[in-house]
Amino acid sequence: MGGPSAEREVSLSSGRECAAALRAEGFEVVTLDAAADLAERLRADPPDVVFNALHGRWGEDGCVQGILEWLRIPYTASGVLASALAMDKQRAKAAFAGAGLPVAPSRIVTRSEARAAHVMPPPYVVKPNNEGSSVGVYLVHSDANGPPQLDDAMPDEVMVEAFAPGRELTTTVMGDRALTVTDILTDGWYDYDAKYKPGGSRHVVPAEVPGDIFALCLEHALRAHRVLGCRGVSRTDFRWDETRGVAGLIVLETNTQPGLTPTSLVPEQAAHCGIPFGALCRWMVEDASCNR
Numbered sequence: 001m002g003g004p005s006a007e008r009e010v011s012l013s014s015g016r017e018c019a020a021a022l023r024a025e026g027f028e029v030v031t032l033d034a035a036a037d038l039a040e041r042l043r044a045d046p047p048d049v050v051f052n053a054l055h056g057r058w059g060e061d062g063c064v065q066g067i068l069e070w071l072r073i074p075y076t077a078s079g080v081l082a083s084a085l086a087m088d089k090q091r092a093k094a095a096f097a098g099a100g101l102p103v104a105p106s107r108i109v110t111r112s113e114a115r116a117a118h119v120m121p122p123p124y125v126v127k128p129n130n131e132g133s134s135v136g137v138y139l140v141h142s143d144a145n146g147p148p149q150l151d152d153a154m155p156d157e158v159m160v161e162a163f164a165p166g167r168e169l170t171t172t173v174m175g176d177r178a179l180t181v182t183d184i185l186t187d188g189w190y191d192y193d194a195k196y197k198p199g200g201s202r203h204v205v206p207a208e209v210p211g212d213i214f215a216l217c218l219e220h221a222l223r224a225h226r227v228l229g230c231r232g233v234s235r236t237d238f239r240w241d242e243t244r245g246v247a248g249l250i251v252l253e254t255n256t257q258p259g260l261t262p263t264s265l266v267p268e269q270a271a272h273c274g275i276p277f278g279a280l281c282r283w284m285v286e287d288a289s290c291n292r
Contacts, residue, residue: 003058014055068290077292080292088129095228104239105161164252172265182203224236
């Protein structure tokens, strides 16, 4: 849990929740704030299983997964390749498009290029290519006077993606099963605060959408999970422009380490399907392995 990424605080919250749930399920749990000495600490006292509650770079992009494969310690969630592929938004979208999944047009440019001029007609979104939780996301409106003045903390390469209007939908995949669909309601942009602060967003589970859209979300999420080679639990996010019907549904991204905090979507969907949080965490531990 924890680690050095921009999503450190979310990861600490996920870690605390999962540790408490696993202890209640009868497991002996040691929490470990991931730092530069992570490999040495794991080698010195190897656990039976690592429950990976890290989010963002280093913990969700294949790096920690590589360490655990090298040490031959079973771990939860996706393996090295799927984690690295899902974290690289542009390459993941290429894989989705190749499998026939609908995605929004996008391109990778330098931070300087994105600052200098509109690289595509507004409205569009600018975001890091390899972060999650809406970290560093800029929405450029159709009436914007000029390009966004990106913060210097943004990586040198960013993704510029055509803005997809409509509703925010999401689906959890657990093993080989897509659970349900959530409609995420917020008063503004679904940013970091809307995702993690209490009251920042409202979740309708199951989503009140037409049956064909609901079924497509389940189908697309399961296909995205398989196309990337994910294991364990993943969550795929969508935008749906209801004025366009089925043609208005697009896949945004797949999260291989979705949040497990009190306001997170995966525990809500699991509970809706009759899977309490403790049982969800137990399933993830029992599903753990190497060679993922």
